[in-house]
Amino acid sequence: MKKFALVILVCLLLISVSVSAFWPFDRVTGKVVDNTLMNNSDDCIDTDNGVFSMVPGIVRYKRFLGTNERVDVCRSKGRYLREYYCDSKGKMRAKTIRCKGGCNTTEIEFRGDTYEVGFCIPPAPSCKEIGPGKIRDELGKIYRSGCGKGDDRNKYKKYSCGVNIQVSDITYSSIAGGGGTSPNSVTLKLLGKSLTLEEGATETITIDSMNYEITVEAITQDSATITLKETMRVGDSTIDKGEETITLDEGTSGIIGEDKFISVVVDDCSELADGKCTSLGCYGACVDTDPENDINVAGVVTVIEKGEEKTYSDTCHPTKNAVKQYYCRNGRAYLYKRGDYSWLSCGRDRKCVVDEATGAGKCVDKEEAGETTSLEGLRRIVQSLQERIEALEEAVSELQEALFAEE
Ligand SMILES: [Ca+2]
Ligand SMILES: [Ca+2]
Numbered sequence: 001m002k003k004f005a006l007v008i009l010v011c012l013l014l015i016s017v018s019v020s021a022f023w024p025f026d027r028v029t030g031k032v033v034d035n036t037l038m039n040n041s042d043d044c045i046d047t048d049n050g051v052f053s054m055v056p057g058i059v060r061y062k063r064f065l066g067t068n069e070r071v072d073v074c075r076s077k078g079r080y081l082r083e084y085y086c087d088s089k090g091k092m093r094a095k096t097i098r099c100k101g102g103c104n105t106t107e108i109e110f111r112g113d114t115y116e117v118g119f120c121i122p123p124a125p126s127c128k129e130i131g132p133g134k135i136r137d138e139l140g141k142i143y144r145s146g147c148g149k150g151d152d153r154n155k156y157k158k159y160s161c162g163v164n165i166q167v168s169d170i171t172y173s174s175i176a177g178g179g180g181t182s183p184n185s186v187t188l189k190l191l192g193k194s195l196t197l198e199e200g201a202t203e204t205i206t207i208d209s210m211n212y213e214i215t216v217e218a219i220t221q222d223s224a225t226i227t228l229k230e231t232m233r234v235g236d237s238t239i240d241k242g243e244e245t246i247t248l249d250e251g252t253s254g255i256i257g258e259d260k261f262i263s264v265v266v267d268d269c270s271e272l273a274d275g276k277c278t279s280l281g282c283y284g285a286c287v288d289t290d291p292e293n294d295i296n297v298a299g300v301v302t303v304i305e306k307g308e309e310k311t312y313s314d315t316c317h318p319t320k321n322a323v324k325q326y327y328c329r330n331g332r333a334y335l336y337k338r339g340d341y342s343w344l345s346c347g348r349d350r351k352c353v354v355d356e357a358t359g360a361g362k363c364v365d366k367e368e369a370g371e372t373t374s375l376e377g378l379r380r381i382v383q384s385l386q387e388r389i390e391a392l393e394e395a396v397s398e399l400q401e402a403l404f405a406e407e
């Protein structure tokens with residue numbers, strides 16, 4: 001009898017072990033993170049197609065005998081969610097995910113049955129700049145500005161918080177019979193694009209995983225009211241970042257949703273002459289009017305930096321006895337240095353003056369300084385030289401005439 005009881009106990013133990021093999025205790029994959037799309041197969045079907053804590057999902061998977069279902073479920077008083085998914089081998093897996101905004105349930109119909117399925121409530125949308133060109137959203141995801149990959153490697157993607165909208169133009173027409181004016185359309189500039197929309201019209205711009213839905217609520221003769229709604233695609237579903245409305249006068253711009261919207265602008269560096277994408281943005285051709293870095297020449301460097309044209313002019317030291325020089329290398333502007341020192345002395349009896357035509361500094365002799373400080377001075381010198389030459393030529397011809405006359 002005792003032997004029989006022992007056999008029963010061993011059997012029960014074996015059964016519990018085999019059951020636990022199907023029970024998804026923490027099977028640490030270490031790799032799958034939230035918002036990962038996975039493939040379904042004949043052996044394993046996941047209604048939310050992967051690891052999506054904010055989407056309620058049910059996994060139906062094949063097991064030893066028949067099939068079984070697992071539903072995403074809230075745990076630890078809603079602080080965590082047990083998320084089920086199918087791995088690449090068609091096996092049911094689970095992952096525990098912390099719900100930053102809490103956990104909730106909803107009823108889902110699946111194959112004729114109703115299930116109570118858990119999902120993480122998306123936390124309140126937020127956008128925070130955590131460094132230059134680096135922002136973080138409410139889910140802790142970090143977006144870094146930089147060049148794309150592959151075909152997009154010459155495109156610079158710039159992330160920032162808030163969307164800048166500019167009302168660049170409003171068109172309106174006169175109502176027949178002198179009945180005033182009627183607004184027609186507004187041209188908006190946002191996210192590196194230009195849109196012309198009529199009153200009531202809606203247009204969606206999609207960049208990356210971001211969707212921006214722009215609606216023109218109203219147009220007056222000199223202002224426009226615009227609503228921007230931003231959503232973010234996460235796998236097969238979208239997360240709402242909210243919507244905000246702004247009224248802007250023609251020719252002005254404003255930033256909306258600074259604390260929650262994520263804006264992404266893509267600059268195509270190939271549109272610039274010799275444009276190259278760098279970690280700082282698009283850089284284009286660099287031109288130096290004084291490539292020799294001659295202290296006697298007022299040089300100006302023009303370069304496209306971060307998509308904007310910039311100029312660097314050779315500059316006089318406040319004491320006016322030295323000048324610093326800029327130059328181009330590999331399409332970028334640099335300050336010329338000798339060792340650690342960027343100020344180049346003009347030398348004895350010389351001083352640095354600002355060239356009026358270019359606004360750049362250059363070294364001149366002190367006596368000359370008075371005359372050559374300005375372009376006007378130069379013109380005066382040239383003019384007086386020309387006058388002197390003309391006078392000489394006249395004198396020569398007079399002399400020649402006199403000589404011929406004597407013959
Ligand atoms: Ca889910
Ligand atoms: Ca799932």
Ligand SMILES: [Ca+2]
Pocket residue numbers: 288289290291292293294299300325326327
């Ligand atoms: Ca130079």
